[in-house]
Amino acid sequence: MRQRKDQKLQKLLEDQRNLYHTQDLAVLWGIDNPNTLYTTIHRYTARGFLNRIYKGFYSALPLSEIDPSKLGVVALHEYGYVSTESALVEHGVIMQEIKYITLVSGYSKRFEINGFKFLSRKMKGEYLLNRTGVVTGNGVRKATVERAVADMLYFDPDYHFDGKDFVNWEKVKEIQEIIGY
Numbered sequence: 001m002r003q004r005k006d007q008k009l010q011k012l013l014e015d016q017r018n019l020y021h022t023q024d025l026a027v028l029w030g031i032d033n034p035n036t037l038y039t040t041i042h043r044y045t046a047r048g049f050l051n052r053i054y055k056g057f058y059s060a061l062p063l064s065e066i067d068p069s070k071l072g073v074v075a076l077h078e079y080g081y082v083s084t085e086s087a088l089v090e091h092g093v094i095m096q097e098i099k100y101i102t103l104v105s106g107y108s109k110r111f112e113i114n115g116f117k118f119l120s121r122k123m124k125g126e127y128l129l130n131r132t133g134v135v136t137g138n139g140v141r142k143a144t145v146e147r148a149v150a151d152m153l154y155f156d157p158d159y160h161f162d163g164k165d166f167v168n169w170e171k172v173k174e175i176q177e178i179i180g181y
Contacts, residue, residue, distance in 0.1 A: 008029045008040065008044075009044075009049060011028055011029060012028065012029075012044070012049060012050070012060055013060075015028060015060070016139075017060075017074075017139070018059060018060045018061050018066065019053075019057070019058075019059050019060075019066065019070065019071065019074040019075075020050075020057070020058050020059075020060070021056055021057055021058075021077055022037065022038075022041065022056045022057075022058075025037065025040075025041060025058070041058065045058070051063065053071075053075075053113060053114070054113070057075060057077075063113075063114045064114075067138060067139075067140060068101055068114075068116040069082045069086070069101055069140045069142070070138070070139055070140045071113055071114070071116065072101050072103055072113070072116070072118040072120075073103060073140055073141060075111065075113060075118070076103065076105045076109075076120060078105060078106055078107075079105065079106065079128065079129065080103050080104060080105030080106070080120060080128075080141070081103065081104055081105075081134050081140075081141035081142055081143060082101065082102070082103055082140060082141065082142040082143065083102060083103065083104040083134075083142070083143035083147065083148045083151045083152075084102040084104065084121065084143075084148060084151055084152045084155065085098045085100070085102045085152075086098065086100075086101050086102040086103075087102075087142055087143045087144075087145065087147075087148035088145070088148050088149070088152065088161070091145040091148070091163075091166055092163045092166050093145060093148070093149065093161050093162065093163045093164075093166050093167055094161060094162050094163070095162045095163070096162075099117055100117045100118055100119035101116060101117070101118050101119070102118075102119050102120075102121070103118060103119065103120040103121070104120070104121050104123050104128065104143070104151055105120045105121075105122070105123070105128065106122060106123070106125060106128060107120065107122050108120060108121060108122040121155055123151070123154065124181075126180070127154070127179050127180065127181050130178065130179045130180075132147065132175055132178045132179055133146055133147025133150065133175045134147060145166065145167060145168075146167065146168055146171040146172045146175055147175055149161065149167050149172045150172050150175045150176050150179065150181075153172075153176070154181045
């Protein structure tokens with residue numbers, strides 16, 4: 001029995017995701033029985049191998065070591081990516097201070113984790129799942145500057161951009177045509 005527990009811990013330590021929903025842990029450990037799964041999770045959190053973020057969502061690292069953008073995207077528990085204001089601030093296209101890490105996903109939601117506030121905007125599935133202009137770096141999906149501009153215009157066609165010179169407007173138009181919005 002001890003060897004099986006050590007195998008579970010080894011799998012957890014070797015896995016690079018570091019953020020898990022309950023079902024992710026069930027798959028990682030190959031546990032079908034819900035009672036066994038919840039008992040294992042409880043024991044691993046009590047021993048400090050897992051950190052409970054909220055019910056059903058756990059981290060193998062202290063939250064201070066997790067990229068807040070990754071935390072928000074994984075917390076959505078569905079496909080989503082960092083876009084709109086967060087991506088535009090990062091690229092110098094808008095200068096306002098933003099209060100939320102902004103995400104695009106299949107539903108609208110505001111939530112807070114570990115002092116970080118998140119705002120997820122709902123985009124129609126046919127547009128959301130088109131990955132044109134969405135790149136992955138350090139385990140986080142983010143919109144390129146042009147995709148972020150196109151997304152912002154999808155949500156607010158009259159949005160004002162401070163740093164218009166940082167945007168390739170032909171590429172924005174191309175992305176809009178490819179995606180269809």
